[in-house]
Amino acid sequence: xxxxxxxxxxxxxxxxxxxxxxxxxxxxxxxxxxxxxxxxxxxxxxxxxxxxxxxxxxxxxxxxxxxxxxxxxxxxxxxxxxxxxxxxxxxxxxxxxxxxxxxxxxxxxxxxxxxxxxxxxxxxxxxxxxxxxxxxxxxxxxxxxxxxxxxxxxxxxxxxxxxxxxxxxxxxxxxxxxxxxxxxxxxxxxxxxxxxxxxxxxxxxxxxxxxxxxxxxxxxxxxxxxxxxxxxxxxxxxxxxxxxxxxxxxxxxxxxxxxxxxxxxxxxxxxxxxxxxxxxxxxxxx
Amino acid sequence: xxxxxxxxxxxxxxxxxxxxxxxxxxxxxxxxxxxxxxxxxxxxxxxxxxxxxxxxxxxxxxxxxxxxxxxxxxxxxxxxxxxxxxxxxxxxxxxxxxxxxxxxxxxxxxxxxxxxxxxxxxxxxxxxxxxxxxxxxxxxxxxxxxxxxxxxxxxxxxxxxxxxxxxxxxxxxxxxxxxxxxxxxxxxxxxxxxxxxxxxxxxxxxxxxxxxxxxxxxxxxxxxxxxxxxxxxxxxxxxxxxxxxxxxxxxxxxxxxxxxxxxxxxxxxxxxxxxxxxxxxxxxxxxxxxxxxxxxxxxxxxxxxxxxxxxxxxxxxx
Amino acid sequence: xxxxxxxxxxxxxxxxxxxxxxxxxxxxxxxxxxxxxxxxxxxxxxxxxxxxxxxxxxxxxxxxxxxxxxxxxxxxxxxxxxxxxxxxxxxxxxxxxxxxxxxxxxxxxxxxxxxxxxxxxxxxxxxxxxxxxxxxxxxxxxxxxxxxxxxxxxxxxxxxxxxxxxxxxxxxxxxxxxxxxxxxxxxxxxxxxxxxxxxxxxxxxxxxxxxxxxxxxxxxxxxxxxxxxxxxxxxxxxxxxxxxxxxxxxxx
Numbered sequence: 001x002x003x004x005x006x007x008x009x010x011x012x013x014x015x016x017x018x019x020x021x022x023x024x025x026x027x028x029x030x031x032x033x034x035x036x037x038x039x040x041x042x043x044x045x046x047x048x049x050x051x052x053x054x055x056x057x058x059x060x061x062x063x064x065x066x067x068x069x070x071x072x073x074x075x076x077x078x079x080x081x082x083x084x085x086x087x088x089x090x091x092x093x094x095x096x097x098x099x100x101x102x103x104x105x106x107x108x109x110x111x112x113x114x115x116x117x118x119x120x121x122x123x124x125x126x127x128x129x130x131x132x133x134x135x136x137x138x139x140x141x142x143x144x145x146x147x148x149x150x151x152x153x154x155x156x157x158x159x160x161x162x163x164x165x166x167x168x169x170x171x172x173x174x175x176x177x178x179x180x181x182x183x184x185x186x187x188x189x190x191x192x193x194x195x196x197x198x199x200x201x202x203x204x205x206x207x208x209x210x211x212x213x214x215x216x217x218x219x220x221x222x223x224x225x226x227x228x229x230x231x232x233x234x235x236x237x238x239x240x241x242x243x244x245x246x247x248x249x250x251x252x253x254x255x256x257x258x259x260x261x262x263x264x265x266x267x268x269x270x271x272x273x274x275x276x277x278x279x280x281x282x283x284x285x286x
Numbered sequence: 287x288x289x290x291x292x293x294x295x296x297x298x299x300x301x302x303x304x305x306x307x308x309x310x311x312x313x314x315x316x317x318x319x320x321x322x323x324x325x326x327x328x329x330x331x332x333x334x335x336x337x338x339x340x341x342x343x344x345x346x347x348x349x350x351x352x353x354x355x356x357x358x359x360x361x362x363x364x365x366x367x368x369x370x371x372x373x374x375x376x377x378x379x380x381x382x383x384x385x386x387x388x389x390x391x392x393x394x395x396x397x398x399x400x401x402x403x404x405x406x407x408x409x410x411x412x413x414x415x416x417x418x419x420x421x422x423x424x425x426x427x428x429x430x431x432x433x434x435x436x437x438x439x440x441x442x443x444x445x446x447x448x449x450x451x452x453x454x455x456x457x458x459x460x461x462x463x464x465x466x467x468x469x470x471x472x473x474x475x476x477x478x479x480x481x482x483x484x485x486x487x488x489x490x491x492x493x494x495x496x497x498x499x500x501x502x503x504x505x506x507x508x509x510x511x512x513x514x515x516x517x518x519x520x521x522x523x524x525x526x527x528x529x530x531x532x533x534x535x536x537x538x539x540x541x542x543x544x545x546x547x548x549x550x551x552x553x554x555x556x557x558x559x560x561x562x563x564x565x566x567x568x569x570x571x572x573x574x575x576x577x578x579x580x581x582x583x584x585x586x587x588x589x590x591x592x593x594x595x596x597x598x599x600x601x602x603x604x
Numbered sequence: 605x606x607x608x609x610x611x612x613x614x615x616x617x618x619x620x621x622x623x624x625x626x627x628x629x630x631x632x633x634x635x636x637x638x639x640x641x642x643x644x645x646x647x648x649x650x651x652x653x654x655x656x657x658x659x660x661x662x663x664x665x666x667x668x669x670x671x672x673x674x675x676x677x678x679x680x681x682x683x684x685x686x687x688x689x690x691x692x693x694x695x696x697x698x699x700x701x702x703x704x705x706x707x708x709x710x711x712x713x714x715x716x717x718x719x720x721x722x723x724x725x726x727x728x729x730x731x732x733x734x735x736x737x738x739x740x741x742x743x744x745x746x747x748x749x750x751x752x753x754x755x756x757x758x759x760x761x762x763x764x765x766x767x768x769x770x771x772x773x774x775x776x777x778x779x780x781x782x783x784x785x786x787x788x789x790x791x792x793x794x795x796x797x798x799x800x801x802x803x804x805x806x807x808x809x810x811x812x813x814x815x816x817x818x819x820x821x822x823x824x825x826x827x828x829x830x831x832x833x834x835x836x837x838x839x840x841x842x843x844x845x846x847x848x849x850x851x852x853x854x855x856x
Contacts, residue, residue, distance in 0.1 A: 035401065083587065091401050092346045092538065093586050099535050100582025107576035223412060230405055260420045267413040274406040275394045473708045474717040480705045483694035490654060491709035492680035492767060 006135060007252045013141040014210065015248025016148025020203035021221060022228035023155060023240035024196030030235030031168055032189045034084055035091060037098035039200050040222025041105040042072040046204030047213035048113050054121055054205075061122060065205040072201025073194050075105075080193045106218055115215065122209040140209040147206060148244075155237045168192065169235075224251070227270045233280025242282050300601060301463075301550070308456060317448040324448070326560045327455035328516045331462050333540040333552035335509035340538070341546030342470060343502050344482035346400075348534050349407035350510055352414050353384040355529030357511030358518035359418065359425060360384075362434045367424070373437035377515045384511030388504045396499055408531060415530035430525030437519045451520055458516060459553075462509055466549060469505070478502050479547075535582075543585045544594050551594020558593070606668065607632045607771050607801035608653070613662035615645075615652055615825075622648045624825045626662070632770075635793075635802045637812045640822035641845060646805040647689055649822070650773050653803075654686050655679045667770065681710050683770030687763075689779060689805075691756045695749040699740060699759060702748055703731040706766035730766075738762050738792075754785045761792070771801040778808045790814050 021043060028036045046068030054064035079101060087093045122140045129136040159165040167188055211217065224247055232243020247266060254262030273280060312320050332354055339345045361380030364370040370379075395406055418425045425431055436446035437454070444450060469475045477498055480488045485495050518524045527533060536559060544555025562581055566574040608630040615623040622645050630636050638646050651657040653664060655676035663672045671679055694702050707727045708714040722728070735741045738758045743751060748759065757777065764772055777793075778786050786808065793815050796802065806812050812819065819836045821829040829839045836842055 035404075083583065086587065091404055092340075092542075093590070095348060095404070096535060096539055096542065096586045097583050099531070100579040100586070103575040103579030103582070105579075107573060107579065111573070111576075226405070226408075230409075263416040264413060264420065267409050267416060271406055271409040271413065274402050274409065275397060278398050278402040468718050468720075471720045471722075472717045473704075473714050473719070473721045476701065476705060476721045477708070477714060479697060480694050483696060484692050486656060487688070487692045487694070487763075488705075488709075489656070489676040490680055490686055491706050491763065492677050493709055493714060494675070494677045 002135060003256055004253070006137065007256045008249065009137065009141065009145075011249035011252030012245060013144045013148075013248070014251060015245040016144050017203050017207040017210075017244075018221075018224060018228050018248050019148055019152060019241050019244030020199050020206075021225040022232060022244050023237055024199040025225050026229045026232075026234050026236070026240050027168070027192050028196045029229065031192045032084075034080075034087070034193075035094050035098070036084070036193075036196070037095060037222060038076070038079055038101045038105065039196070039225060040218040040220070041102045041109075042076055042197055042200040043204040043207070043221050044213065044215070044218035045075065045105060045109055046072040046201030047208045047217065048109055048118075049201075050205030050208055051118055051121060051213050052113075055118075065202060068205035069198045069201035072204065073198040076197025076200070077190075077194055080190065080197075084193075102218060102222075106215060110215060113213075117214055118212040120209055120212040138209075144206055144209065152237065152241050159237050164188075224266070227266050230270050230280055231273050233282040236282055239280055239282035243280070305460060312449050312452050320448040320452045322560065322564055324451045324455045324520055326557050327452075327459045328513050328520060329537070329540065329556040329560055330553040331459055331516070332510055332513035332537050333544065333556040334462065334466055334549060335506045335513065336537045337541050337544075337546055337549060337552040338466065338470075338478075338506040338509070339502055340541055341548065341552070342475065342482060343478045343499060345499065345503070346404045347407040348404050348531060348538070349409070349411035350506075350537055351531075351533035352407075352411045352529055353388060353507040353510040354514035354517070354533060354537075355418070355524065355526075356387055356414060357381055357384040357514035358524040358528060359431060359514075361515045362431045362518045362524050363424060365435065366431060366433050371438050373439050373519075377437070380515040380518070381508055381511035384514065385504050385508045388507030392500045392503045396496060396503075408534075411530050411534055415526045418526040418529055425526075428526060430523050431518075432523040434518050434522050434524065455516055455520070458512065462512060463549070463553070466509065470549060474498070474501075539582055539585065543589055543592055545592025545596075548592070548594040548598070551592050551597075554593050554597070605632050606630070607634070607666070608803070609665040610653070611663045611665070613649070613652060613664065614660045615648055615657060616660040622825050623652065626822075626825075626827050628820060628827065628830065630771075630801055630803065632801050633799045635804070635815055635817045637804045637806060637816035637819045638822060639806065639809075639812060639819060643824075644822040645825040646822055647775055648825075650686060650775050650803070650805060654684065654773060680767065680769075683767075684773070685764040685767055685769035685771070686773035687760045687775055687777060689776045691753075691760055693748045693756060693759055693763070696747060698745050698747055699735070699751070700731060700744045702759060703734055703762060703766060704728075706763040707731060710767040734762050734766060753780055754782070757781060757785075757789075769800070771803070772796075774802065774804045774806075776805055776807065778806060778811045786811060 021039060025036060025039050028034055028039075049071040050064040050068035053059045053067045054061050059067075079098075083097055083101075084094065087097065129138045130142065131137070159169065207221075228240060228243035228247050230243075231246060232241070233239030246269075250266055250269070251262055254265060258265075308323075311323065315323070332350075335353075336347070336350045339347060339350075357380035359380075360383040361376045364376040364379055370376045391410060395403065395410075398406060419428045421427070436451070470478075477488065477493050480491075480493070481495055481498055488498075489495055514524075514528070517528070540555035540559050541552045542555070543558055544553065545551030559581075563574070563578060566577040570577065606629050610629065611627050613623055613626040614621070626649065628636075638649065640646055648657065652659050655671070655674065655678075659672060663670060665671065666679065666682060666684060669682070671682070671684075674682075694705065697705070701721075704721055704727060707730060708721070711727075713724065713727075732741070735744065738761070740755060740758060740762070743755065748756065751759065757780070761774070761777065774793075778789055781789060790811060793802070793804075802815075804812070804816065813833055816833070818830070818832055820827055821836065821839075821842050823845050828845070829836055829842050831839070
């Protein structure tokens with residue numbers, strides 16, 4: 001029973017990370033029609049940058065988080081402006097180009113930081129644990145859950161209650177019409193990409209508290225984020241949150257009960273959702 | 287267009303010529319290069335199979351390697367785990383397995399289209415990837431299924447070396463090319479192109495579009511399976527990566543670079559990719575993913591139409 | 605013999621009633637025109653008759669046989685053909701290949717997967733005849749996207765005639781044609797076989813009046829008038845909704 005509770009907590013904290021990534025991915029896909037496979041690589045690079053800032057330069061952890069986020073958004077910006085702009089709605093080409101970038105970026109990361117494994121890192125403030133059910137549970141994980149929930153609330157508010165949110169949702173439903181109404185959809189798209197990339201970077205450093213930076217994390221987390229977006233639904237904050245939590249829980253509980261089958265189950269869920277309800281559980285219907 | 291005799295001979299010329307050159311090439315190539323050419327032949331079949339559904343029908347699949355891999359695994363497992371000796375039993379089983387997978391998957395997959403189809407084919411590949419990685423007892427897990435011997439064709443005089451593999455793969459490629467060529471130019475194949483151009487119109491003309499897509503999908507899976515079976519024997523090893531996005535994306539890149547919808551184009555595309563992969567691997571082993579990544583990016587952005595189209599234009603001018 | 609009977613046909617898209625309780629019948633060989641302002645549901649009606657949209661309610665009968673749930677491609681095999689408002693040709697294929705696709709469409713040869721599509725002499729001959737009638741013979745080997753708009757519209761009609769249909773749905777055939785081209789179109793329609801049943805959706809009243817035996821007027825998905833030319837011209841309902849009846853509508 002204790003294991004289950006801890007498993008659930010682990011699932012929720014990992015789910016928060018997935019939510020952060022998934023919402024960026026989902027937004028970018030919904031608003032710009034771009035399937036951004038580099039999202040995972042940005043996550044990874046931010047984790048390494050954060051490590052450099054926090055451990056090598058001994059900066060404050062939160063500065064490292066910021067640094068990672070900025071690095072990710074800068075890279076994302078360059079990739080989007082330089083390359084992805086020209087491929088609106090050309091799904092196949094996007095996949096190939098972003099896939100190419102994954103190879104490129106992973107190799108660059110390898111080049112810069114080498115293959116030594118790095119341990120998870122966090123702020124000294126968060127490195128203690130609190131007792132839960134007789135077990136010592138890391139505060140860092142709790143902080144992740146809290147951050148995730150706060151951001152979910154903020155993003156949801158942005159999506160539903162602000163003008164910017166309305167513009168974005170309109171842009172998702174009908175680009176032409178929104179442009180006709182005088183909204184500069186291009187600028188909005190660019191901003192969305194920037195923001196989504198920042199979130200990926202942010203998640204990358206925050207997530208490094210659980211899992212230290214390593215070279216496979218880009219692809220691993222990307223695949224899971226993709227599942228999150230599909231299952232939870234494209235284009236909505238609530239979808240990413242639901243998807244993130246579901247997948248996080250499957251992953252954590254899967255590790256306890258059926259460790260061999262966790263990934264398999266996730267892909268199966270993804271396929272079933274795609275075939276039965278393509279726009280996901282809470283996605284915007286196209 | 288069926289013109290006079292000369293027209294037909296003229297059109298066959300590049301194919302016959304290339305075939306001839308490829309047939310005599312082993313006389314001048316080292317064993318090592320012959321091996322590389324063999325790999326090229328195998329992936330040419332894979333690329334052509336993908337071209338069938340992507341270039342001709344217009345379906346975007348990011349999971350085609352699922353059929354490649356499952357055929358290779360099935361054939362390999364039958365030989366290594368179950369002691370089936372004859373190529374003539376193991377290989378068709380592998381190929382049929384690929385077709386079966388497509389037949390079952392296709393029933394559901396065609397309910398969705400566009401990006402959802404892309405995602406669901408992707409999910410198939412990854413699903414099989416994770417299954418292969420975990421099912422250690424059957425598939426050797428993430429180390430892959432090794433120890434696959436060269437094909438036992440029942441020919442006692444045949445000794446397997448680089449040259450024999452070369453000709454074996456070459457013959458299979460030639461047969462596959464011929465079959466696919468006839469298929470493309472048949473009324474059925476033509477209908478596939480019509481579907482790519484305007485589905486609704488085809489329905490109104492009397493074509494059951496779903497049926498055509500489904501059959502094309504299964505056939506392309508069968509040919510991907512042929513490549514997979516060959517690869518298993520040639521490489522001696524089949525690994526989970528041969529089921530997943532890495533191999534699928536590579537195949538897609540070959541088709542796009544070579545020109546989708548031309549059949550011979552993807553063959554060229556396969557050659558280009560195999561050679562780049564090879565030489566980058568030799569010259570800068572640490573940096574080769576970077577190079578292959580750059581190749582992906584540059585070719586998709588700047589060589590979108592593909593080499594095949596470019597070559598056809600040159601040929602027409604001659 | 606009735607070629608087509610439509611009973612209580614209704615089509616809903618979510619909350620929108622595109623067609624409401626449409627009922628009419630068409631005799632074999634009759635030329636029926638369907639007119640109405642933009643958005644009246646004319647193309648939707650065609651889409652339902654054709655099978656591309658399933659009806660929400662009502663029944664359809666073609667040559668005495670119920671086709672309400674029969675899929676589009678089977679309706680084509682029964683002898684129902686249509687053209688599209690927006691040219692829907694196979695742009696990257698040649699003119700000849702377009703015609704051949706249309707010819708094979710209702711023949712068992714469409715399942716052939718080994719013989720070359722160009723190796724059916726009787727079909728090549730039929731293609732040649734069709735191209736001759738439409739004066740497109742010289743364009744045989746040209747990819748359709750290089751054709752002029754008028755030539756494409758001609759090809760559009762050629763494709764639907766290829767299967768020797770018993771009933772043809774012409775959706776705005778005169779769309780975008782010059783006056784000269786329209787005159788040619790009218791002549792062509794007049795020369796169609798007399799046992800070919802025609803349903804025409806059109807905005808061009810000259811075309812409608814020169815070709816149609818009977819006219820149906822749609823408005824917001826409902827049938828508001830039916831009759832021959834004189835009856836329609838005299839109908840007060842029609843006049844009310846259709847001011848400016850002589851101007852062909854400019855489509856976006």
